[in-house]
Amino acid sequence: MIAVFRREFASYFATPIAFVFLIIFLFAMGVFTFYVGHFFDTGTADLMQFFAFHPWLYLFLMPALAMRLWAEEKRSGSIELILTLPIPVWETVLGKFLAAWAFAVLALALTFPIWITVNYLGSPDNGVIAASYVGSALMAGAYLAIGACISAATSNQVIAFVIAVVVCFLFTVAGAPLVLEIFQGWAPLPLVETISSFSFLAHFTAIAAGVIDLRDLVYFFSLISLFLFANVLIIDLGKSG
């Protein structure tokens, strides 16, 4: 698994993908925070404006990171190589996912100047900011697990990207008023609550408020496990032709 992880992580840097991604990621974070979020005009020393845009950025950037994980192997035929090496499928799935996640966490970590900036400008609650970073990293993992799973189902990276964005979008907005209103009129309350409990936004917002609740952690880890498990199943299904 470590060998798979190392190869996959290094492959981001072997091509311009890593640098293009990091630049766009940091640039987009900056634009959203300062221009759309009016970071300086809020007059408060916190990073709420910064973290508020993470789900929406991840919605596009995480599927872009995950789309090649399996689709590329299928297209080039190297999947035949990796699946005939003596490593269990689950180790390959986990190694690939962890490589993508580590890369996403690296990108997130490179936003540290904004943390320094807000500390220079005022005295924010650094506990809340730390919790928000943890929540953001977990949410990125959930998006990547979805993207990896969908990538395993196709040999076309564009299809993998588009479908992953759609699925991630559904998970992101599940708790938004717009979606819930559709159900509220007729669906029983427990169903509405179940749908809203699937929302990335709800769980991320809860963590970003500074409270790392066990339920939110369980939610993200269960979601990641579920999609990685589905990923293994899809690969096994492919083996039976």
Place this chain on the structure above:
Amino acid sequence: MLEIENLTKHFGAVTAVAGLSLSVGQGEVLGFLGPNGAGKTTTMKMVTGFLAPDGGTARICGHDIVSDTRAAQMRIGYLPEGAPAYGEMTPREFLNFIARVRGLHGAAAGLARDMAVARTGLEAVIDRPIENLSKGFRRRVGLAQAILHDPEVLILDEPTDGLDPNQKHAVRALIRDIAAKKTIIISTHVLEEVEAVCSRAVIIDRGRLVADGTPAALAARAASGKLDDVFRQLTSAEAAA
């Protein structure tokens, strides 16, 4: 060393491999012949654990590929059709990765890599990205990957396809060189190759074994004494029936 037992595979309504049984011993170089679509590649994919058989199994040095997949895969070196590899890696990085996955570390890994590189003549291109290499070199990278861990069983799907006459000669010399201690299966369309390197040849047609013997014995079946004529007789007769 390698026992194939009643191996069967269907793709929808099409039967790709229909109850194939075959036993190959140490020191044998088996030429695996048959027209396109006869089931050669499908058989190899099942023997190496890439595809799950619908019926039957294969045993590699006594290890069942279906129930004891990892142990069986550890003993196989496999060159898939088209010699897939990770294009962005250099042969050095790629072979290091294969060594790690094969459980070789440190000096042992370096030694195994250098040996495989020397045997396949990759020294000149060892630090160039695989995607920039010629078809011949890419095929040799695939071969190097297959022999790196000094496996007992080698399964090579069209190892000389796309090589120039000099490169073909080099690959055949390599196969003859290591044949004594190994069990080797080579699928090929090139009948002269069978006469050049194989100690035994089987012809399969529509998933069934239609001939089995030394290349000379098979060739003697035709009035002309040529292997191509036997090949055409056996396979076209089946197709017409």
